[in-house]
Amino acid sequence: MKISALPILALATPVFSSAGDGDWASAYTKAKSALAKMSQADKVAMVSGTGWQKGPCVGNTAAISSIKYPALCLQDGPLGVRYAQGVTAFPAGITTGSTWDKSLMYDRGYALGSEAKALGVHVQLGPVAGPLGKIPRTVEGMQSGGVQACAKHFIGNEQELKRDSQSANIDDRTNHELYLWPFAEAIKANVTSIMCSYNKFNTTWTCENKALLSGLLKDELDFQGFVVSDWGAQHTTVGSANAGLDMTMPGDNFSGGKGGPNVQGDHKNVARAIARDGIVLLKNEKGALPLVKPKSLAIIGYDAIVNPAGANGCVDRNCDNGTLAMGWGSGTAEFPYLIAPLDAIKAQATTDGTTITTSTSDNPSQGASAAEAAATAIVFINSDAGENYITVEGAPGDRLNLDPWHKGNDLVTAVANTNVPTIVVIHSVGPLILETILALPSVVAVVWAGIPGQETGNGLADILYGSTSPNGKLPYTIAKQVSDYGIDIKPAPGDDSYSEGLYIDYRRFDKEGIEPRYEFGFGLSYTTFAYSDLTVSAIAAGSGSSTKVPGGKSDLYDVIATISATITNNGTVKGAEVAQLYIGLPSSAPASPVRQLRGFSKVALEVGKSGVVSFPLRRKDLSFWDVKSESWVLPSGEFGVWVGSSSRDLRLSGKLEVEDSRALLASMENLDDLFRIETYNITIKKSVLKIQIFALLSHLSKASLSTKQLARLPFTNGPFIIREPVVQDSGSTFDVFCWQNGTTKNPSGTTFLRTTSNAYVDKTTT
Known part of the structure; x- marks a missing residue:
């Protein structure tokens, strides 16, 4: 099947996302009204912990009498309410993950949230995000249960021994495609808070890392909630505040009560x-x-x-x-x-x-x-x-x-x-x-x-x-020997370079051709299942929207293809099978894992019965993070499609073809084919940007396109409104909208915006 991608890139200066987007607008309206009634001392108290032994929870804030705001209770944890009797001690998150059952993930989250709420908890400190966990069902369940979820630990807290001193040095693409991804999904699910971790990220403490907190979280991912420090993870005051830390939670020790009602229910x-x-x-x-x-x-x-x-x-x-x-x-x-x-x-x-x-x-x-x-x-x-x-x-x-x-x-x-x-x-x-x-x-x-x-x-x-x-x-993945994982179980001195990049777990085994003992996604049953009827359905990808929503650009979450298959229980007892979808990027993409998990579905079947599993694929699921343009790119060409019982037991295979109408152009050396019409000064949040508008004098052949660096803009009346910065330096590439405004003089016809770095151009230009 074919789908078409038509993103528009242009040049602008950095801008910052506004708070109160989407579902959060009403909350921000109330918050702004409350702020007008608060003193500076009130504001400080609201975002500062009172200490471990000065409240019922592991984290507490002072009540704000001027707005009748209660003292907040922040309490562990990810598998049950800590320091409480009469609560359920649930299986750990990793065991919940091994069910591959989205309904159970939600049910566990809901039960966790409802028990915490019944004990007076406002913010439940969980769940813990991991690079292979990308389904935010626990967040959705916890918040439906009546508490604010807190996704943690942001980011690179992938080991314990040296978490208080080590820097997790992760390259941009790896970070976006692995470690940042689950947080983006949690933000898309409207997670209320995120906890910054003890470690450094690329040599700067996470809780005072402006590129992380203000850049990735609050700008790129449009996070609308608050960032809270892990307990004692704040190293500076002004530095952390300016970086984007919203709440600090210090404390030395805790011997809180263990009372409370029985809230386990069923x-x-x-x-x-x-x-x-x-x-x-x-x-x-x-x-x-x-x-x-x-x-x-x-x-x-x-x-x-x-x-x-x-x-x-x-x-x-x-x-x-x-x-x-x-x-x-x-x-x-x-x-x-x-x-x-x-x-x-x-x-x-x-x-x-x-x-x-x-x-x-x-x-x-x-x-x-x-x-x-x-x-x-x-x-x-x-x-x-x-x-x-x-x-x-x-x-x-x-x-x-x-x-x-x-x-x-x-x-x-x-x-x-x-x-x-x-x-x-x-x-x-x-x-x-x-x-x-x-x-x-x-x-x-x-x-x-x-x-x-x-x-x-x-x-x-x-x-x-x-x-x-x-x-x-x-x-x-369970390996045959430790060396198959490509790392030493004993940590090396100094910082952690994350030199394996994208190739963790099954991705490494596939890349290196290593036979695992038991592969990712493996699990036997007392019955057997047959796979059949692979169907690949594509939906037009459209031009790609640059509207920013919690989780990133809205078009990243547009479903642009659907894969389905039929599963039949051909064994002797009833059972449930987890069908897994793996996708391989086309050759036009930079070096990527052989296959990446992009969907799973558990179906319970009686003997002899069949069921259809369906996997919606979003634009992001088929994209890679391009470090040059600082954006997600949907590559053109043939995607490999596999559906099976594990990452190695792949029963069905097919192809998904994406026809991308963009062509990446080399840098421009002259403007022979262009004529400058006018220069606009556009003010974006107090930053003045000069944009040169050019009109095409003659049709550009494909040959000439390959030597020019242009970005095509369909032109309407009015000035250009620049949105969604993807990098924050001069000469960067940005998405552009045209906006109606009859008071501004504009050139007519198809126009082009010159850029100072690589850009995409529509191959269908006429």
Whole structure:
């Protein structure tokens, strides 16, 4: 299919977006009215934290009596309300991501928001954004639940160990296409606040980085909300304020109350659904799973039980004792209860008449002894991580390696060497190297259970016993060896250069031709699915609008193509499949990943039934960030289209053709074909810009076009209104609108605007 792109570029000076756009207009009107009644002291108090122990939350502002404005309560966190009893401890965001279920993402967000609101929270400090997470359903759910969401940590906080000192040095294209993208989507979803991070970005602290806060967030992305510092991340006063920081939140320590009503409602059902559907079945041989009334089971490993000191026995979960249901740090919540794997399996065993033997330590010899008496052994291992203010077992936030903790490989090896069929269940914060485990012939199944929260055991039992077919998919790649990732797990001294650029995770594996152990998007099921009927439908791309909205230019979010496919359950049990859409940019684009995930859809199907999945593609989804013009560019040519069950299991393929009517021209050396008509002085927000208008004397052939640097403007009555700066220096390229204004003298006919840097020209010029 063909679609056409007709953006218009021109020359102007920088301008800044106005506040109160779109859905925010009413709020800004109210805010301006309130400001007129406030003293300077009131204004300072509204945007300054009062300290950790001077309010009910981890962040508090003073009440403003002059406008009857309440003291704001800002509270952690991303998986439950911190320092509160009677709340739900949800699965972690990474486990929610492994469900690939947009409805569950929203439901979890809504439950988080409604519980926080019921406890008097105004701003909930979450969710956490990541470079592969681009669907803002959690933000939408939280704010629908009645609180302000706070997307964090902006930006480049991709490790913990040196986050307080290191600079994340990220090139412009990589930043836009990976790290900035999820924040843009959150802003498009009207997220209320964004938290700047502890680290530096390109050598400047994020909370005083004007290019980030004022440039990217508030100008380019038209962010209408407020920027709040991470706790203690502000380094200067005037510098931060002038850079765009709106609220500062310092504090030394916190010992706030743990009271409050029980606000869980029926949210345990959402927690269980995510714990269940976030499980990824990596291996299943010899009919090992699901379990069907087994005669005997051995349950082995410390990870199978609740921490002997209690589920909340370690402050901020600062230990790896018992089953791993959440990591450690300020993003934790108090467990109202914790169903451990052993508890849930014992409950089912009572119904089935299964004999259970246990070894609830990580001692290999004890584990082997327990396994010898059973028909099947289930071994539990884990790998933990958290925030850098806590060190657990030598790990200062980040993990020290990609091995299971507590010598988990040794435990599995000892059990498997008894020749008892062995099922390995892994709770982990991220990828592990599994080669030692997978090389053991007796290991017949591997279950990746993530970080599943309070319903850990129940969600696992649903999968092990087959009441639900596994339907989770990996949200990252599991490699065969650490070197396949292209980085050292131990951080190098100094700053982080992000030299891998766009090629993280599956993008790197594709680029380098590396065979992963388990690819991004992989996950087995108890049933099978067939893919058919790939359809590629294109919609005219139009000329591209330069209207700025939260999230960037409005045309970036225009749907310009739709991909659809039919999924059929041709197996023997009902199940759900996650169909994934990958797009490859055409050769006209600069070097890009082989394939990029651009959509996914989960469809539940009874045996023999089919369903259609549809993937809308927006202009941005098909574009790349051009560092020269500082804009998103939709390249022309053939896009590769793949739909499949993972990033490597691609069942259907096709092409999408984009015919771009723009031609990039070389720099202009003379004006032989042009005649200057008039020079205008246009005032844009107190900046005077001189624009030279030229009229075409003769038709330019394609040959001459290739040597000229022009930007075609369809001309109407009135002066040019310059909008949307994409770079902030002299001679930059900008989008241009023509505006009706009969009082200004104008030349007639088709006109051209000369630029001082590369520009696009319409090839259809006549």
